Amino acid sequence: MIQYEKVNGNFDLTGKTAIVVGGAGGIGEATAQMYARKGARVAIVDCKDNCPEVAAKIAEEFGVQTIGVKCDVTSQESVDGMMKTVLEAFREINILAAMPGFVDLYRAEEISISTIEKHMSINAVGVFRVCQAVANQMIRQGKGGKMVCVTSQADFIAINKHVGYTMSKAAVVGMIKVCALEWAEYGINVNGVAPTVVNTYMGEKAWQGKVKTDMIEKIPAHRFAETDEIAAAVLFLSCNESNMITGEDLVVDGGFTIY
Template identity: 45%
Template sequence: MSFQGYDKNFNIKDKVAIVTGGASGIGKAISELFLEKGAKVAIFDLKENVSDIAKEMNAEKAIGIYCDVTNNNSMDQAIQMAKNYFGKIDILVNCAGIALLDDAEKISDDYWQKTIDINLTGTFKMSQKIGNVMIEQGHGGKIINLASQAALIALDNHVAYCASKAGVIGMTKVLAYEWAQFKINVNAISPTVILTELGKKAWSGEKGEKAKKEIPLGRFGYPEEVAAVALFLASDAANLITGENIVIDGGNTIK
């Protein structure tokens, strides 16, 4: 067996990617970069205008599909639409997520369950469904799960979020182990605070300045920086990487 090489410009030309939560924030940055690098992208999102958002990104190579990752029928319909439209699925990025925060001693059942349902169960069910498509197709694939630094360290008021993201990393390792035989690479990305529109609002002012002082590199991240790692993991350059969690946190978790 000889090394086949890879595109050193990290193009993923003619690959078909599904990005959940792809209409805003980190998911949108990933969708945009994948499109720039030649992929065709199905953007799954709860936003009612997801189709318009996809057309604005790229009318020819992007399609926006309403999808609720807590609803099996919604996921099945969205996956079938994407497969019918593009003919195959090569890459899945699980970016849909939620952060419902409260003190551990008083967090509601609703907050806990919604967090687990979207962040952990939704990520697993989408991976399971797309994993089966990839196995049936027979040419492997890449699955990339968005975890968080919250999977590795304790964060105040984040008990449900931390639990859900730690579960994502554990699940990623098992899927990578089981599906290596099918040439499906499964990896996770764990960012620190990322300056999406929501991130900017949640971490503004004194709270944000205090948090940045805890980060050795002294700043939060940008969606494009997470997208760059997702592109690497989706490309042939990462064919030997599976079951890993790549941390993008300015050194916050090395202390």
């Protein structure tokens, strides 16, 4: 059962431990900063080598405990090792923000099956691998928890040259719904945040030149999102203020999909 807790609007995470997968840059780093600002201990998990540096910077800025753990979400052994490291440092896990990401742009008739499989391995199976590991720990703890997966507007609309990315992100939305249904009895909320294009490395990779200006013209807000705007949505779904929300994919797209 997902318990009711008095809502005060503070979005306080003091005493909580959060894992941010994909936390060494972009939306993930912004999310880790949000969590730290609200008092959480934070594990920065990423395939990049700079996890310890990002963790140290956040610890210094916000005065919270952090660790950086390199992890390959396509490897069960790597995920198991990451979980062991986090639990040795913090003893428990209360929040997971899962946003490992890969995109490679091809038309549907041109993309290789191996590229499709890479999208699925990182963006879908990798996300589930981490969610499953964290869920089992949360169930053992018996205190419930929060999971937020960053999806995409591409999980429910058609975007040119995004077939691999769309397949993988749509799979995550299906996963979110089933996991939310099955894990609610343990007090675990599972939700997604579906951004429009965000000003990150991946966003710049996919949207340049005329396709960028054309896309911005279609967004009523007339701009792409910034990382902290997406992180704010993730924060909301990670706090007690959102206890009655589960199985949802919150769209943060500047109005792009209102048409």
